[in-house]
Amino acid sequence: MKKTKLKVITSDRDYRRALKVIEDLWDAKPGSEAHDTLGVLALLVEDYEKRVFPMEAPDPVAAIRFRLEQGGMEQKDLVSILGSRSRVSEIMNHKRGLTLEMVRKLFDELHIPMEALIPRHV
Numbered sequence: 001m002k003k004t005k006l007k008v009i010t011s012d013r014d015y016r017r018a019l020k021v022i023e024d025l026w027d028a029k030p031g032s033e034a035h036d037t038l039g040v041l042a043l044l045v046e047d048y049e050k051r052v053f054p055m056e057a058p059d060p061v062a063a064i065r066f067r068l069e070q071g072g073m074e075q076k077d078l079v080s081i082l083g084s085r086s087r088v089s090e091i092m093n094h095k096r097g098l099t100l101e102m103v104r105k106l107f108d109e110l111h112i113p114m115e116a117l118i119p120r121h122v
Contacts, residue, residue: 004021004025004037004041006037006040006041006044007044008044008047009044009045009047009048010048014048015045015048015052018041018044018045018048019045021037021041022038022041022042022045025037025038025041026038057119058115058116058117058119059119060098060116060117060118060119061091061092061094063112063113063116063117064078064091064092064106064110064112064117065092067110067111067112071110075088075089075092076088078091078092081102081105081106081109081110082098082102082105082106098117098118103117103118
């Protein structure tokens with residue numbers, strides 16, 4: 001195996017090279033030097049992608065609206081999950097945030113992934 005020089009990825013060219021090396025090392029035996037190199041390169045690629053291709057945190061209200069649409073439901077169907085009609089209205093109009101209990105209920109009853117309901121601040 002050719003020794004791979006590891007360095008911080010700072011350009012598209014570095015990025016493409018790293019992806020090629022990752023592809024070449026994909027089946028490396030766990031515990032081998034090649035497998036260790038694969039792991040470090042994956043971290044370097046992940047760091048570059050976070051810096052160059054940042055993703056916005058999901059909008060919980062958009063996730064809820066999407067699930068309602070998928071299920072042929074309306075906003076009023078959320079009252080049993082979120083509380084009163086006014087609370088549902090406040091949440092759906094971004095005037096009130098979701099509590100942890102609301103997130104759990106939305107996950108349990110509507111199967112909305114928690115990652116879509118809890119915005120991460122990066």
